[in-house]
Amino acid sequence: MGTARPDAVRVRRFTRTERALHWVLALGFFALLASGLVLYLPELSVLVARRPLVKALHLYTGVVWLVALALVVALGNGRSVIATVRELDRFDEDDRRWLLGRPSRPGRFNAGQKLNAALTAAFTVLFAVSGFLLWYGERDTRFRFAGTILLHDGLMYVALILLVGHLYLAIIRPATRHSLRGITTGYVRADWARRRHPKWIEELDREPGEAGQAGGQPHELARRQQYAEGNQ
Ligand code: HEM
Numbered sequence: 001m002g003t004a005r006p007d008a009v010r011v012r013r014f015t016r017t018e019r020a021l022h023w024v025l026a027l028g029f030f031a032l033l034a035s036g037l038v039l040y041l042p043e044l045s046v047l048v049a050r051r052p053l054v055k056a057l058h059l060y061t062g063v064v065w066l067v068a069l070a071l072v073v074a075l076g077n078g079r080s081v082i083a084t085v086r087e088l089d090r091f092d093e094d095d096r097r098w099l100l101g102r103p104s105r106p107g108r109f110n111a112g113q114k115l116n117a118a119l120t121a122a123f124t125v126l127f128a129v130s131g132f133l134l135w136y137g138e139r140d141t142r143f144r145f146a147g148t149i150l151l152h153d154g155l156m157y158v159a160l161i162l163l164v165g166h167l168y169l170a171i172i173r174p175a176t177r178h179s180l181r182g183i184t185t186g187y188v189r190a191d192w193a194r195r196r197h198p199k200w201i202e203e204l205d206r207e208p209g210e211a212g213q214a215g216g217q218p219h220e221l222a223r224r225q226q227y228a229e230g231n232q
């Protein structure tokens with residue numbers, strides 16, 4: 001048996017369901033952004049010149065998007081998603097230090113990622129509610145509010161800023177872009193994870209049994225994969 005080569009060891013970061021959820025979220029968002037911009041920007045509206053069609057496309061994309069997100073969780077490994085949501089929801093001392101720019105030891109997600117996840121979830125709900133009101137307000141004037149369109153447009157601007165930051169970290173910034181492997185293949189290098197998310201790896205090393213139970217499948221698989229590959 002050869003010696004373990006920690007650098008080559010890969011740990012499981014996301015289950016297939018989590019990755020599917022992310023990519024359905026991203027795909028729907030881009031489609032809605034594109035059709036929304038055609039409705040929003042006069043130059044594009046003139047170019048496309050079929051507003052009712054684009055409007056219907058935008059609305060139905062929104063409905064299909066929400067249904068698809070729910071289906072991925074319902075039909076896939078919902079437990080792993082719930083476990084991850086719990087992790088994203090937990091704020092500890094290291095998260096506070098991270099936010100204050102002090103040295104910190106992040107767990108599976110750092111405070112920035114936790115904030116990004118919370119904002120994304122809130123925005124998805126707010127997009128859906130304001131979008132529904134935009135549609136329904138045309139049918140029943142009691143549901144037509146001046147603020148609805150402002151909210152929907154405002155969300156788009158803030159979501160766009162978040163997305164630019166997200167893409168920079170995921171694709172360009174050398175220290176973080178290895179995370180792209182996690183969201184595409186499900187696995188990341190152990191040495192990278194140890195550098196970026198030391199507390200997560202420590203948890204996996206220290207209490208594999210408990211972490212497997214508390215964290216659900218990702219931990220379980222991470223541990224198995226880690227040891228299987230490490231012993232090769
Ligand atoms: C469930 C999700 C969504 C639903 C149901 C929805 C629905 C709608 C509806 C009904 C309209 C009004 C169309 C009109 O009367 O002209 C609209 C406009 C718009 N939506 Fe959405 N939408 C959703 C998500 C999104 C997302 C994620 C974005 C961008 C990232 C977006 C961007 C826009 C923009 C830019 C407009 C044009 C507003 C304007 O004319 O000022 N929407 N949406």
Ligand code: HEM
Nearest residue numbers: 022025026029112113114116117120166170179180182183
């Ligand atoms: C091509 C586009 C995108 C790429 C390359 C990308 C990349 C990534 C990567 C690499 C991660 C995992 C980070 C980790 O290891 O923890 C991630 C997580 C995440 N992504 Fe994306 N993403 C994209 C689009 C989007 C969009 C459009 C949204 C929201 C509408 C989104 C929302 C999230 C959220 C909430 C997380 C979990 C929290 C976080 O890590 O910030 N992503 N994404």
